[in-house]
Amino acid sequence: MSLLSIRGIGKHFGGLQVLEDVNIEVPGGAIFALIGPNGAGKTTVFNLVTGLIKPSSGSIAFEGRDLAGVPPHQITRLGIARTFQNIRIFPDMTLLENVMVGRHHLLNYGGLALLFATPAFREAERRSRERALELLSWVKLDHKADATADNLSYGEQRKLEFARALATEPKLLLLDEPVAGMNPSEKAVLMEEIRNIRDRGYGVFLIEHDMRFVMNLCDRVAVLNFGRIIAEGPPDEIRTHPDVIEAYLGRGDEAEVS
Amino acid sequence: MAAFADFWATYSTLVYSVGIHALLALSLWLTLSCGLLSLANAAFMGIGAYTAALLTLNLHWPFPAALLGGAVAPAVVALIIGAPTLRLSGVYLAMATLAFGEVTRILILNLQITGGPEGLNGIPLLTTGWYIVVILAVAGYGLARIRRSRLGRAFEAIREDEVAARLMGINVESHKLAAFTLGAVLAGVAGALNAHFTFFISPREYGFENAVDILTMTILGGTTSLIGPVLGASILTLLPELMRFLHAYRLAVNGLILVVVVLFLPTGLWDARRFRQLLKNRRARKGGQP
């Protein structure tokens, strides 16, 4: 059974049809990529999966559970975390706080415990802080744990967002253009980290433009063009798929495909 | 000692007012900490004040019970109006809460039980310095605890990026409602305390100007820490007293100070971050010298 199944999803904004009959099955323990030209509707897929917008038709299920009507924060709690194309960290909070926000739903002490700072409260906060630091050290930002996030470089912000998403202890991680704006060495490091994540048993579902990155990293790839899935399969298959080449050639992006 | 007795006799009300205003500024600080620009806190103060005053005047409840009433009533109202209102954002939320505040004031003005424009008089003097000190301390402690917990982090996350907060598993709606309601509770208690040392309350004390006053204190002091609102409240309460010699123009100076602070101290008077930065720079400079 796949981790996430998107079945027959359609979405229109006003009169504009953005997605049409999209079917995607994202397996667990694998890296799955959704590629396609700009404006193909990739981010819309993520917005639908995370519950930020409602589909016009079709259904989305996570671990067999229908997500219709489930609010975004519940979807996160079910085990889907996400990063954003245009990084959305909390700039005025420290790195540690940023990551600890991700552990919000995992801290379940009550109001009274909070007010009186009971041992249970202290223990929960301590564990949460430890886990946050662990995640920060994993993305090599632990030395800046107490700095505010707005001081970070672009690449560091991406890594922070990464750690923050992992802090929610997801089963599936949605990455929206994770290497945008990164240099090749940074990309290589990140690629390694994403593989690490997969090897720990997480599912990874990413959107990316960088073909080389996708082809080297992913287990399966789906291609979205003008709101429709035109191909789906392992990277080698996709690389040679005529419709995909057509779609990219039509846009003059052949260099990226090859 | 006699000098102190004289001073206290003259200025105790002023000191009480500082405490009340600090409580109000903290109530708004809490609401703002969740990114909600609310102008309803003056109305919540009024609801708390009237509830508590009616409880002591008519039902002769003991003061702590009346204070509790003054906390619960605005909380109930906040819960009711919060759900639909808090969907609005930014200035639109400000305007909706402003409208709510005006409707509340007009309602108080036209009800029988509230005494209409003549207000309620003869409210017993029950607020003592200790009540204000203890409640302010409890409020300060509670808010400090909230800041350092998942609740405070959630509020701040919502303020900085609502969508990202949502996707961190935070129930944005219920947290907003919590911040709004807790703010209403603090404002209500402030109102209840105020009513019981000024002998008298009337609808005009809870209008637009007062809402803006509360906002001004909070922003002037700075919202980056709990000290800011308290500082802002203290300054804006004491300033008019210190400016008495300016007579007709003293409000002009008040306005000027407000403008100057907004222009030159963007984060308010008290900005913990700025202070830390200053301290760091100084230390760095010292460390740099042989």
Add this chain to the structure above:
Amino acid sequence: MNRVSKHFSLALAGLLAVTAVAGDLKIGVAEALTGGAAQYGVPIRNGFQLAADEINAKGGVNGNKLVLVIEDEQGKKEEAINVFKKLIFQDKVLMIFGPTLSNSMFAAGPVANAAKVVAFGTSNTANGITEVGPYVFRNSVMESDVLPVTVSTAVKHYKIKKVAVIYGNDDAFTKSGYDVFKKVLEDQKIPVTTTETYVKGDVDFKAQLTKIKATNPDAIICSGLAEEAANIIVQARGLGLKVPFIGGNGFNSPKMFEVSKTAGEGTFVGSPWANTNPNAANQHFVAAYKAKYGSDPNQFAAQAYDAMTIAAAALKTVKITGNLPADRQALQEALPKVSITGATGPFKFRQAAPKDGKPSGYDADQKPFIYVIRDGKFVLFTGK
């Protein structure tokens, strides 16, 4: 002590000697001098100042000069309390005049009463003010003393069968005036066609007046301040509503004619004071006020002027001992015995009925006159 500080302390002593000679009678004045209520507070302050200057020019009270300590209470209740406390505990005044608004008196009155210092209101007409306690005095005439006779006189004169009512419903002054009107109309069994309200700051009353016009009353009863009342009258006439007005205390200002000119002809007002009241004390007051401040006085100024005269008359009978609590107490006991003829005519106090068994303060006991507006002036109504 070195020389410099000795000189300094001498100079300081000299300074103190100028500002507070032994025997000066310090009187606190707490009025709204800024903010929205300042339009009432400023003429009141002027009235006090004028009276005090005149009394001092004539040698003061038993040779002691009146020294006014004037503070701005902004028309806010907290400020009124602060100012009262400052005057009582820091400036150590004998008594306090003010504050301007009834609301503020409800807040500050208990402070003075608890400290056993007279709080003397000159513009507080709300019900219950003097129930605060025996140290609260006022010479502002209660509407309940004035309106019954005003209404019955007007009803008789115009053969009024039914009236419409309009009042300011967000102001304690105009609302309590309305409450009295309402009771008077019930007592005199005069039907009310409609009751309309407005709020402070309103400038457009046409919606209410149009509604009133449709109910076809014989007269309009209006409890409002002169500023708004004048506009109400003008707008009524603009809508072709020609029935006479009956006004409360708030009408009683020459400001009525600045806007309404002749539109207010035939309006009935009951009051102890009018600028045209021919008694000698009043004519002197009106002329002196105009000479000093360049504008016509209103009822607020007149009542403040009289209040100072009343206080001076009481102080004349008090032997100042320098023991502040005793002097304050003596003044409180002397005040109720005062009887003078001032700008508002013959005046004496009357103790208010006690509330909950606690002793009350003192209200004005004055005979109101009925004035009718003719040729843009208040004319004493003599039955024709």
Add this chain to the structure above:
Amino acid sequence: MLEQQLINALTLGSVYALFALGFTLVFGVLEVINLSHGAVFMVGAYAAMTAVTRFHAPLGVGILAALLVSGLLGLTIDALILRRLRARKAPHLIPMIATLGVTTMVTSAAQGLFGVEVQRFPEAMLPTGEFVFGEVHLRTLELGIVAVAFLLMALLFGVMRYTRQGRALRAIAESPKAAALLGINVEGLFMLTSFSAAALGGVAGVLIGLDFNAVTPMMGAPILHKGIAVVILGGMGDIRGALFGGLFLGFAEVLSKAYLSSQMGDAVAFGLLFLILLVRPVGLFGRVLERKA
């Protein structure tokens, strides 16, 4: 009675619209809730008052004085305060508080300069004409206000639609950054907007001061509250919205006074505002932007 009430509503609505025009213009272009607009309005009334009483100028000159003095005040506020706040991209709340400080300053200064008592225009200056249609009365002055409100609205609308500056302003309202990239002198237009909005406010001050013949330092506060309601009802920053919102509020208020209870006039106005915001969060005529997450 209904005919007269409709006329009443029209005049009151025009008064609101007239005030809201400048207010909404500043919001539309500068994105500032300018709480000093009430004070500017009051300054306009005093400028005209001073011109006609101190310098015995004719009423026309008085209105011109109001226009210039308030316009310059608006320009000063922009130059000294709003521009700096724009430069550092302060959040909405901050200019709002700054303009509140300005209001306190200007009102207090006016109290010091002119006293707190109501001042009146000389009787002889007021147009006294009146039209009577059966039971319905309409004064020339009221007619003038309605006419001026509609005229200014049409003028402003025309300027926005058909002139180069107007198009530039609309571009700025859409996106100041993009406008700057297109070579539009954004700062210059901001100044122009501040001047015109304040000048409009000043003229509104004179007209309303004349209509009710009462000028006080506090006259800006109540109309500011209504102005806020109008601008929200009409949709922030929308010029037609100011007219619609003003008339809508005028009608709602007058009709609720006429057929419900006059106690409820303001409650209806603000209650309506509250409800409308809940249903349409951007006001009756505001643009709905469906933002993608």
